[in-house]
Amino acid sequence: MSTQQPPMPQAPAAPDWQAAPGGAYPGYTSPIPVVRTHLGHALASEWTKIKSVRSTMWTLGVFVVLVLGIGMMAAALVKAHSGSESLSGQTPLQLGFFGLLLGSMCIITLGVLTTASEYGTGMVRTTMTACPSRLRVLTAKAIVFFVVAFVVALAASGFVAMVQTSMLDGVGGAKTPSGGDWLKATLGISLYIALLGLFSLLIGSIIRHSAGAITIMIGAVLAPLVIALFMATQSLNKVREWLLEYSIPSQMSVFYDNSLSSSGPTGWDPLWIMLGLAAAAFAGACALLQQRDV
Template identity: 60%
Template sequence: MTSPATPQDRRQEPEAGLLSFYASPIPIRPATLGDAIASEWTKLRSVRATVWTLGVMVALMLTVGVCTALLLAANDTDLVGEPALVLGFFGVLLGSLCVITLGVLTIGSEYSTGMIRTTLTACPSRVRVLAAKAIVFFSLTFVITTVTATVVAVLQTLILSGAATPSGGEWALSTVGVGFYIAGLGLLSLGIGAIVRHSAGAITIMIGVVLLPLVLALFMFADDLRSVQRFLIEYSIPNQLSALYGTTMTNSGPSGWEPLLVMLGLVTVALGGAVALLNRRDV
């Protein structure tokens, strides 16, 4: 024999029925690459490291490039037919260290704080996460570097009015070409950061990649090592970057747009290795 329903039970029955047929008014759809890009853009623009590193890079490019031009103009230095654009190399080389740091921190900081677990929980596709980070970071770095390099190039040309007039190809290499190369260097750093999963270690590795070939070449005095010495100098990152400005440490090696192809190959290898390891390792 069942007991009669109490008034409290009768009040709860309709509520339970309503809950069983409840449907959320929020549309549910599968996540896309666009969603991952929006998420990574929010993270990148909301952290202070982005403002500091890119801000220092812009300051270095402007200060070093413009001050060098002003010093040469004050001393009436003759550039011997060289365009004033070559002076932008020094500021870009120093600013590249900032891009390397930010590229590593873009993914390395998430491993150090454990935020990567939340990221991969929200977006289980690890390839999509890495692709979104790469797209956002490359786009931001390319735009800022290209705009700053263009401003520096214009100011240097105006200050050093006696220098040779740059051609259209030289303008493109020293602005758009430099922007692509530095953004590619940042992607290489991002790939190394994803492989190493440790910010300090990945930054140290990338600084070694930039500086070590030239340092090693300085100590190769034996005749048997001349070919190795020449290779290290020609394909070092500072020499490839200077090639975009039309001046190199040797008479051979990559020139014109060729340094971009070399950097593209390095980025492909680094990001390919990062994808393979991300799919095989636990976070």
């Protein structure tokens, strides 16, 4: 007596847009265009982020207020004492140093927040998911931040330089600034501040903690000068001179031909020093970014 096997159940037919088991898709085309991503997409993303957060407007706004406010206040005070030779042999452009020194703290803060804040909020995971190339993300952040910081610093320093020159023309024995003086007091100092902010951005990427990175950068700006002022012993004289020569405030003052030390960097040397520091920090940030998890 033969036994009949029950028929095997048939798999349901696949829809037209879905491939049958073991088959291929029958000419389906996704409505979403597929394009190869590049650095331009990362730049557009970082530009959208940096212009959307409130910290950008606050830090840059305070920077402009400090540069213009302190610069004009210094010019007004010098003009009020026009009977003295307060600017004898000097250019009015040197008065812009004070506002830019304080304003650089705002650029440092914004640079750190551009990278470190994403680690604090967890947004970095979304960023790296959207763009798995970590080096591309860091490069885009660096480019966007540097351009923004440079443009704002150039506009603020250029404006305050023009106002100070017009207010103090021939006042207090001031001399007329040359073309080189103008170039260093506007373009040179703006590039230096933008590179200082970029260095802070990279330190933020290395530290991954906003408060810690900001503290380190403020200490790097102020600590060498403060320590040097208390080194009064003869045995520490060389260390004191080195700290005075290469402290960030002293390097910034070189662009106004008013260095805190008679030796050390001159001309455009501070720019190359900061560029070297930023390059070394970028290499370190790239290496750590590739090794560590987000």
